Every structure is written in structure tokens, then in C-alpha cells.
Amino acid sequence: MSEKVAVIVRKEVLENLRSLRYWGLIVLFVLLFVAISAAISAAMGSAFQGREVPAPERGRPATRGVAELRLVVQFVGSLSAAMSFVAPLLGIALGFSAIVAEREKGTIRLVLARPVYRDQVLNGKILAATILIAIAVFVSTALSLPISATLYGVTLTADDLSRLMLSLIPSILLALAYYALSLFISVLSDRSGRALLYCILAWIFLTFVLPIAASMIAYSVLGPPPAIALNRTSATGVEIGVTVTVVEELPPQLQDYYRKLGEITSSVLMISPNDRYFTLVNALFTRRSPQTTSYVDLGSIIATRWVDLAVLAAYVAVFTLLSYIFFVQRQEVR
Amino acid sequence: MEYAIETENLTKIYRDRAGKVVALDSANLRVPKGVLFGLFGPNGAGKTTLISILVGLQLPTRGTARVLGFDCVKQSLEIRKRVGLLPENYGFYEHMTAYENLEFLGRLDGIPWGELRRRIDEVLELVGLKEWANAKVKTFSRGMNQRLALAQALLKDPEVLILDEPTLGLDPQGSAMFRELMTRLVKEGRTILISTHLLHEVGFICSHAAFIRKGRIVAQGNLEELAKQYREARGYSYEVVVQERPEDLLRELRQLEGVVEVGLENNTIRVRASRDIMRELLGVTGRYQVRSLRERAPTWDELYQFYHGGGWGE
Numbered sequence: 189m190s191e192k193v194a195v196i197v198r199k200e201v202l203e204n205l206r207s208l209r210y211w212g213l214i215v216l217f218v219l220l221f222v223a224i225s226a227a228i229s230a231a232m233g234s235a236f237q238g239r240e241v242p243a244p245e246r247g248r249p250a251t252r253g254v255a256e257l258r259l260v261v262q263f264v265g266s267l268s269a270a271m272s273f274v275a276p277l278l279g280i281a282l283g284f285s286a287i288v289a290e291r292e293k294g295t296i297r298l299v300l301a302r303p304v305y306r307d308q309v310l311n312g313k314i315l316a317a318t319i320l321i322a323i324a325v326f327v328s329t330a331l332s333l334p335i336s337a338t339l340y341g342v343t344l345t346a347d348d349l350s351r352l353m354l355s356l357i358p359s360i361l362l363a364l365a366y367y368a369l370s371l372f373i374s375v376l377s378d379r380s381g382r383a384l385l386y387c388i389l390a391w392i393f394l395t396f397v398l399p400i401a402a403s404m405i406a407y408s409v410l411g412p413p414p415a416i417a418l419n420r421t422s423a424t425g426v427e428i429g430v431t432v433t434v435v436e437e438l439p440p441q442l443q444d445y446y447r448k449l450g451e452i453t454s455s456v457l458m459i460s461p462n463d464r465y466f467t468l469v470n471a472l473f474t475r476r477s478p479q480t481t482s483y484v485d486l487g488s489i490i491a492t493r494w495v496d497l498a499v500l501a502a503y504v505a506v507f508t509l510l511s512y513i514f515f516v517q518r519q520e521v522r
Numbered sequence: 523m524e525y526a527i528e529t530e531n532l533t534k535i536y537r538d539r540a541g542k543v544v545a546l547d548s549a550n551l552r553v554p555k556g557v558l559f560g561l562f563g564p565n566g567a568g569k570t571t572l573i574s575i576l577v578g579l580q581l582p583t584r585g586t587a588r589v590l591g592f593d594c595v596k597q598s599l600e601i602r603k604r605v606g607l608l609p610e611n612y613g614f615y616e617h618m619t620a621y622e623n624l625e626f627l628g629r630l631d632g633i634p635w636g637e638l639r640r641r642i643d644e645v646l647e648l649v650g651l652k653e654w655a656n657a658k659v660k661t662f663s664r665g666m667n668q669r670l671a672l673a674q675a676l677l678k679d680p681e682v683l684i685l686d687e688p689t690l691g692l693d694p695q696g697s698a699m700f701r702e703l704m705t706r707l708v709k710e711g712r713t714i715l716i717s718t719h720l721l722h723e724v725g726f727i728c729s730h731a732a733f734i735r736k737g738r739i740v741a742q743g744n745l746e747e748l749a750k751q752y753r754e755a756r757g758y759s760y761e762v763v764v765q766e767r768p769e770d771l772l773r774e775l776r777q778l779e780g781v782v783e784v785g786l787e788n789n790t791i792r793v794r795a796s797r798d799i800m801r802e803l804l805g806v807t808g809r810y811q812v813r814s815l816r817e818r819a820p821t822w823d824e825l826y827q828f829y830h831g832g833g834w835g836e
Contacts, residue, residue, distance in 0.1 A: 195629040199615075206617065294613030298674060301577050301607040302630040303599050 192304045196312025197319070204282070204320050213278050217328035218335075221270035225336035228266055259342050261473050266336070267329070268355070268469040272462050275363040276395065278324055280387045282317045283370025287515060288377045306516045314371070314508060321363040325356050351472045351483060358468040358500065365461040365503035366391065372507040375515045395462050402456035406449045414441045461503050464496040471496075525588075526682050526713035527553035527576060532585035534571050534737075545571040547737035548585065553715055558708045558727055561717040562826055563734035569717040570610050572734070573686050577607050590681060603632070606680035608671045610687050610717075616660035620651060620670050623659060624677060631678040645673040650699060664691035672700070683707065683714045689723040701727050725822030733829035741829050745819070752820045752828050757782060758798055759820075762791040763813040771810045778802050789813075 204210045290296040299309060329352070337344055344352070370387045377383035416439050438446070457463040471493045474484045490497070534546040546568045553559045563569050574580040576589055578598025587594040589601045614623045621642060628638045646652045649669040654662070662670065668691045675683060689697050704714055705727055716724050725731075732742035741748060764771065772791065775784050780797040793803070800817060807815050820828070 191632075192630060195626065199618075199626045203615065203617065293616075294609070294611045295615060297579065297607075297609040297612050298614070298627055298671075299630060300579055301602060301605075301609060302627060303602040303632060304630050305599070 190308060190311075192308045193312045193315065196304075196309060197316045200313055200316030201319055204316070205323075209281055210320065210324065213274060213281055214324050214328045214331070216277075217270060217274040217324075218332040220273060221267060221328075221332040222335050222339065224266040224270055225263070225339045228262065228340075256342075257475065259340060260344070260348055263336065263340050263342050263344075264352070264355070264469065264473045267333075267352070268466060270332075271325075271329075271359045272362065272395075272465055274328070275321075275325065275359050275465075276366040276391050276462070278321060279317075279363040279366030279368075280370045280384075280391060282320060283367040284374055284383045284387045285380050286313050286317070286371050287374040287511075288383045289374075289380050291378070292380055307512060310371075310508075310512055310515055314367075317367050317371075318360075318364060321360055321367065322356075325359045325363065329356060329359075347483065354486075355469045355472050358465050358497075361497070361500040361504065362461055362465040365500050365507075368504045368507035368511070372511045372514070375511045394460055398460050399457065399463070402453045402460075405456050406452035409452055410445065410448055413445050416442055458495070458499060461500055464499045468493055468496045468500075523552075524555045525552050526555045527551060527559075527587075527589050527715060529572070529576075529587040530585055532572065532575065532587050533583050534568075534575060534580065535583045544737055546575070546582070549734070549737060549739050551732055551739050552742065553713060553732075554730065555713050556708065556711050557730045558704055558714045559716070560721075560725060560728035560731035560822075561715060561734060562719065562721060562725070562731055562822075562829075563717075564719050564830060567734045568737040569734055570686055571737075573607070573609070573684055573715075573717055576684060577602055577605055579609075603678075604680055605682045605684055606675035606678060608675040608683075608685040608688050612671055614659040614662075614667065614670060617658060619656050619658055620646065620662070620673075621655040623670070624674055627674050628677050633678060641677055641679070645676045648676065648703060649673045650696075665693050665696050668692050669696060672703075681712060683712060684717075685714065686717045687720070688716060689718065689720055692723075697723055700724075721822045721826050725826075728822075731822070731825075733826070735830055748825055749819050752825055753798075756820075756828060758795045758800075759818040760793040760795070760800070760803060760815065761818050762793065762803070762807055762815050764789055764791060765811045765813060768810055771806070771812075774806050775803075778806070792818075 287296070290299070296309075300306065333344075333352070366387075369390055370383070373386045373390070374383050377386070468489075471484070471489045474489075476482055476484055529549055529551045532546050532549040532551070533544070536543040536545055549568065549572060551561075551572070561569055561572070571580065575582050575587055575594055578594055578601060581595060590604055592598075592600045592604075594601060614620075615626070618626070624642045624645070625638065628641060633641060642655075643652070646655050649672050651666065651669050651673065654666065659667070659670065668688070672685070672688060675685065689700055692700060701724065704716070704724070708714055716728065718724055728745075730742070730744045731748065733740050741751060743751075762771075762775075767786075768791070772784060772786065775781060775791065775793055778795070778799055779802075780795045780799055781793060782796055783792075783794040785792045793799075803815060
């Protein structure tokens with residue numbers, strides 16, 4: 189890292205660490221995670237509340253029941269739900285004003301009048317954002333984990349904690365994906381307010397509109413489900429916390445229809461960073477088999493879910509590259 | 523003559539929804555080394571665009587520009603190492619103190635830590651902001667911001683200073699400080715280019731100037747050269763201070779060849795002529811009781827009106 193980049197990183201990090209906006213987002217995450225945990229915990233009521241979980245004996249590997257593991261999966265689900273909401277906002281908060289605000293305030297003129305390349309300015313900002321996102325994700329998770337775990341009545345093992353730590357990587361990638369997108373919008377915009385509006389619209393599209401659009405596309409491709417009478421008594425119930433739902437009692441035509449529907453929806457959602465994030469976090473907490481309580485090893489996860497990582501990384505790479513191209517080429521300082 | 527800044531047919535055309543805007547139109551500017559040079563023109567004349575190109579903030583559409591011998595397109599980094607810029611419409615990081623802002627910008631200038639602290643103290647002292655070093659910039663007035671902007675331009679001890687509207691927002695005391703500082707810096711051998719439309723603030727400390735109109739440099743040179751052009755177009759002005767009402771003298775002056783106008787105000791006779799009549803004036807006034815006779819040089823304001831208000835290059 190060049191000295192000029194380090195100077196920019198230092199200034200950006202210190203400036204944000206002093207800002208209310210940055211710490212406000214961390215507080216928002218903690219509150220959101222705790223609120224979701226409290227809500228789910230209350231909804232589950234007697235099913236899990238106050239359940240005694242035997243602590244593993246010293247010197248013996250921890251053994252846990254399937255019910256307890258479901259609780260952990262549920263806990264991770266609320267964590268990822270909170271994170272999927274806050275991480276994009278964190279990325280947007282750091283990215284939307286990165287360039288346009290400097291242009292509006294005129295600080296960019298003082299910076300670019302110095303012996304510094306434009307790409308060094310962007311490098312500094314991106315590196316600083318990565319550090320700030322990593323700090324925010326780590327601090328907010330560390331602050332909210334004990335509170336939420338207590339609310340859930342869940343005891344996290346070392347394996348759970350190591351998986352939770354690993355889940356911070358997709359969280360950081362998700363925030364960085366939105367940061368890169370916002371940075372690109374910031375480079376193109378001439379007003380901070382407009383940049384923020386476009387960033388929020390992009391977030392609404394990717395978070396809320398795209399899943400609906402994916403289902404609509406799937407339905408429009410396949411048409412309505414075949415009209416086959418169901419034997420209602422044989423329908424399988426879906427239990428909270430079980431990731432695989434068995435639909436063996438459905439007639440084969442309907443099974444085939446819903447399988448295709450799921451495939452098309454998933455294909456469209458491949459471009460959703462939020463969906464890729466959920467898939468990765470779910471994969472980290474997937475059991476080897478329904479009968480075991482141990483998680484799938486990391487090698488297998490990377491082998492099967494590398495596409496999810498690649499999509500998140502592609503968001504970061506593509507929008508960062510576009511930001512470089514437009515910022516370096518654009519002769520905007522009048 | 524050696525030039526610190528030299529442009530040749532420098533052209534900048536912006537394209538927007540409304541079409542083409544020619545901000546600079548084949549501008550040829552020559553700023554000699556070691557002088558205080560004024561770039562005078564109204565708002566929108568192309569001054570800021572020209573300055574932006576000189577320090578590499580923008581690329582020219584056509585033409586070339588060199589600062590200290592370095593090409594503005596290919597070697598702009600070398601230029602920015604040696605040039606201190608006070609741009610128009612600049613801004614500071616408002617949540618940082620004056621010292622922190624200067625520290626950040628000084629580090630980007632590549633000034634080593636040890637030297638930087640000393641330089642920050644020096645420039646803050648120079649612009650009269652030393653006691654405000656640890657105050658956040660958001661608490662600063664317009665004038666204090668302008669002083670800080672001048673401080674950041676001086677930070678790297680530059681060979682060339684380019685200042686875009688440097689006296690905007692300065693109070694009379696600040697303006698006086700600024701003029702005194704500029705005069706001192708030029709004596710130390712620096713080249714200073716001041717772009718402004720406020721001639722009364724800085725015009726009289728400039729030894730050289732260029733007038734820019736609609737993106738073109740319409741005239742440039744030292745005060746004598748510019749005054750000569752003015753006289754050739756507008757005529758020569760003289761002032762004769764007398765002791766008593768000189769009816770005969772007035773009559774004689776009116777009869778001189780080339781005299782266009784003779785006026786009397788208190789004890790001063792103003793003579794305007796279409797040619798240089800100093801020799802004849804000496805002959806005529808020698809026969810009367812005259813306190814003084816001098817040719818009146820045009821003021822910067824008159825030159826500005828001349829080059830921008832019509833009468834030149836139209």
C-alpha cells in the first residue's frame with residue numbers, strides 16, 4: 189500500500205469512527221438482532237423457553253440433540269435476518285457520499301490538487317470502507333450475541349462460535365457489495381441526496397422487489413400448477429427449524445411443478461446479493477445429515493457454494509471497477 | 523524570457539445537454555518567472571477552467587500547457603508537487619480541526635512528519651490562524667476559511683502559487699495581510715498567479731497581468747506594455763497642477779495638435795490627446811507657474827474596463 193493511500197485510509201477511518209452515523213448503524217444492528225431474537229423467542233414460548241441444555245462434561249466432546257441444534261439454526265437465522273438488513277445499509281451509508289459529498293463540499297479539489305493519483309483516492313476510500321465494515325460487523329455481532337443467546341436460552345459451542353465468526357465473511361462481503369454499488373452511484377452523481385435516493389432504490393429492488401419478481405417470472409414461465417386433487421390427510425407438516433421439507437406425499441406432477449418453480453426462482457435470485465448471503469450462512473450451519481448434529485465441513489461448503497461467494501465478490505469487483513473507470517476518466521472538477 | 527506558466531492554443535469545450543460550451547478558446551498565456559501576475563476577467567470568462575487545467579484537475583480539449591516546464595497532461599503529478607493551489611469553491615473537512623486538515627493535506631503533499639508539524643505552525647502563523655489550530659473548521663467564518671485555504675496552498679513551500687479569487691470573504695485586515703504576504707513571497711523568488719475579478723483588492727500589487735474574455739486571453743504583459751496598448755487606443759492623459767486659474771494656459775493647451783479634451787478641476791488641468799504630446803506640454807507649461815506635470819498611467823480598473831467593456835479586440 190502506498191503512503192498516499194495509507195494517509196487517505198487513516199483519515200477516512202478516523203473521520204467515520206468519530207461520526208454518529210457509523211455508530212448509529214451499529215446500535216441499529218444490535219437493537220434489530222435483539223428485537224428479532226426476543227420476538228422469535230416469545231413466539232416459540234414454551235417450546236424452547238427455559239429448556240435446560242446439559243453442559244458438556246470436561247474432556248468429552250460435546251453432544252447435543254437435534255432440537256437444540258434447531259434452536260441454534262433458528263438463532264443464526266435471526267442473526268442473518270438482522271445482518272441482511274443492516275449490512276446493506278452500512279455499505280450504502282459509507283458509499284453513497286464517498287465521492288459526491290467531496291465534490292459538493294469542494295474537498296476533492298484540495299485533495300486532487302496534490303501529487304496524488306485519482307485511483308489512489310479510490311483505493312484509500314475502498315480500503316477504509318473495508319476496515320470500517322469489518323469493525324462494524326464484528327463489534328455489532330459481539331455486542332448482540334450474548335444478549336440474544338440469553339433471550340433464546342441457547343448455549344453456543346466452540347463449533348457454533350467458529351461458524352458464527354466465519355459467517356462474518358459473507359456479512360462483510362454483503363456490505364461491501366452494497367458499498368461498491370453505492371460508490372459507483374456516488375461517482376456518477378452530482379448531488380448527495382440524489383445518490384442516496386438511487387442507492388435506497390437499488391436496495392429496495394434487490395431486497396424486496398427481486399424476490400417477488402423472481403416468483404412472478406417463474407409463474408409466468410410455468411403457468412398455474414396442474415389441477416390435481418390433493419389427499420389432504422397425507423400432507424406433511426413443516427416444523428420450525430427443519431431446513432428440508434419432505435413433500436413425498438404430493439402427486440409426482442405437482443412435485444415436478446414445484447421443483448421447476450423453485451429452480452427458476454433460484455436462477456433469477458442468483459443475482460441477488462441478499463439471497464447469496466442467506467444461502468452461504470445457511471450452508472455454514474447445515475448438518476452433515478438429518479441424523480447427525482455436526483456441521484458440513486468447510487471444504488464441502490466451498491465446493492458446493494462457491495458460486496454464492498463468486499456472485500458477492502463479483503458485485504464488489506464489477507462496481508469497484510466501474511467506479512475506477514468513471515472516476516479516473518471523468519473530468520468533472522470545474 | 524523564462525516562463526513559469528505557458529499555454530498554447532489551450533481550448534476546453536464542455537458538452538452538456540444544452541450543447542457545446544467553449545470555456546477556453548485558444549488561450550495563450552505567458553507568466554514570467556518570479557512575478558506577481560494577475561489573471562483578470564469577469565465571472566465565466568474561463569479563469570477557473572484555465573487554472574484547473576494547469577494543475578491537472580481537468581484535461582484540455584486542445585492545445586498545450588506547461589508549468590515550470592512540465593506538461594500539464596503528461597506530467598501533472600510533477601506540477602502538483604511544485605504548485606500550491608487555492609481553488610475556487612474549495613472546502614475543508616468540517617469535523618476536523620484546522621491542524622488536522624493541514625496535516626492530512628500536507629501528508630498528501632508528501633511532506634515528512636517532522637517537517638510537516640513545523641510547516642503547519644509556520645503557515646498558520648503566516649495567515650494569522652495559529653490560535654485557531656485546534657478549532658474545528660465548522661466553527662470558522664468565511665474569512666477564516668479563506669485564510670486556511672491560503673495556508674494549505676503555502677504548506678509545501680511551493681515554487682508557484684496559483685490562487686483563484688483569493689480575497690473573497692477576507693475582511694480589510696485580511697486583505698492587507700494577504701497583499702503584504704504576496705509581496706513578500708514574490709520577493710523571495712516565487713511566481714504567483716492570482717485570478718480575480720476584484721481588481722481593487724489585488725490589482726495594484728501585480729506587476730504583470732492578462733485579461734481573459736470569453737475564454738480568450740485578449741491582452742497580457744507588464745503594466746507598461748498594457749498601458750501602452752491602452753494609450754494607443756484610448757489616447758494619452760496628462761495632469762498639470764497649477765497655482766492660479768490659467769486662462770491663457772488652457773487656451774494654449776487646446777490649440778496643441780492632437781489634443782482632444784482639456785478640463786479643469788480645482789487646480790488640476792486634465793489633458794487628453796490622441797498622440798504623445800509630452801514634449802509640447804513641457805514647452806508650453808514652462809512659460810507658466812506650474813507645480814507639476816505628469817502623464818497619468820491608466821489604473822487597473824480603467825484597463826479592465828478597456829479590455830472587457832469593449833474598445834479592445836472587438
